[in-house]
Amino acid sequence: MLNDRSSILSLLETRRSGRPRDLVAPGPDPAELRRILAAAMRTPDHGKLHPWRFVRVRGDQREAFAALLQRAYRIDNSNPGRLEIDAHERFAHQAPELIVALSSPTPDHKIPVWEQELSCGAACMNLCLAAHALGYAAGWVTGWAAYSDAVLAAFGKPPERIAGFIFLGTPGAPLEERLRPNPGEVVSDWPGLVTERS
Numbered sequence: 222m223l224n225d226r227s228s229i230l231s232l233l234e235t236r237r238s239g240r241p242r243d244l245v246a247p248g249p250d251p252a253e254l255r256r257i258l259a260a261a262m263r264t265p266d267h268g269k270l271h272p273w274r275f276v277r278v279r280g281d282q283r284e285a286f287a288a289l290l291q292r293a294y295r296i297d298n299s300n301p302g303r304l305e306i307d308a309h310e311r312f313a314h315q316a317p318e319l320i321v322a323l324s325s326p327t328p329d330h331k332i333p334v335w336e337q338e339l340s341c342g343a344a345c346m347n348l349c350l351a352a353h354a355l356g357y358a359a360g361w362v363t364g365w366a367a368y369s370d371a372v373l374a375a376f377g378k379p380p381e382r383i384a385g386f387i388f389l390g391t392p393g394a395p396l397e398e399r400l401r402p403n404p405g406e407v408v409s410d411w412p413g414l415v416t417e418r419s
């Protein structure tokens with residue numbers, strides 16, 4: 222058990238995102254993907270509302286996804302350039318697996334939407350960690366498409382929101398470490414109440 226615990230900790234200590242464009246085959250097989258998604262379900266969830274959903278975009282649907290991005294982009298940009306069109310095409314075809322994560326809150330519930338959105342973020346994080354545990358990397362990105370009403374309409378409807386496009390695969394190159402905040406910068410002891418007498 223101790224070994225299990227220390228290996229879980231080392232997973233947390235070593236997780237890194239993969240850049241979606243650098244993620245190559247193999248991606249998780251169907252059984253692994255089910256495990257990854259099941260791990261995402263084990264997320265703190267005040268009120269047991271499961272305020273999140275995950276939609277898989279299969280490999281054979283990537284061209285349709287690219288077409289959706291092109292159509293959605295043209296709503297706000299009537300005359301996109303070649304570079305933008307190519308970028309959407311590349312975005313849609315990145316990585317062997319693509320999961321669209323949706324925040325799916327219950328409005329007007331005693332559990333504030335903010336807490337439900339926090340739970341969605343935690344579910345996405347569990348998904349990324351489970352992928353890492355199975356030897357894959359995840360790349361969680363948003364960009365304009367996550368805020369496009371037309372893209373959302375293809376996956377859900379308000380008050381749902383796209384929490385991210387989570388690409389999964391094998392890193393094509395070793396993942397380099399990046400600078401992390403020094404815990405001293407973001408962790409502190411509470412100074413206590415400052416009262417008039419003290």
Ligand SMILES: Cc1cc2nc3c(=O)[nH]c(=O)nc-3n(C[C@H](O)[C@H](O)[C@H](O)COP(=O)(O)O)c2cc1C
Binds near residue numbers: 385
């Ligand atoms: C909600 C959310 C949206 C993100 N969107 C983007 C994005 O659009 N583009 C990007 O390069 N990174 C994005 N990131 C950051 C990456 O997922 C990743 O955290 C970052 O590249 C740092 O890598 P690390 O996870 O290894 O620390 C986003 C992260 C979160 C939590």
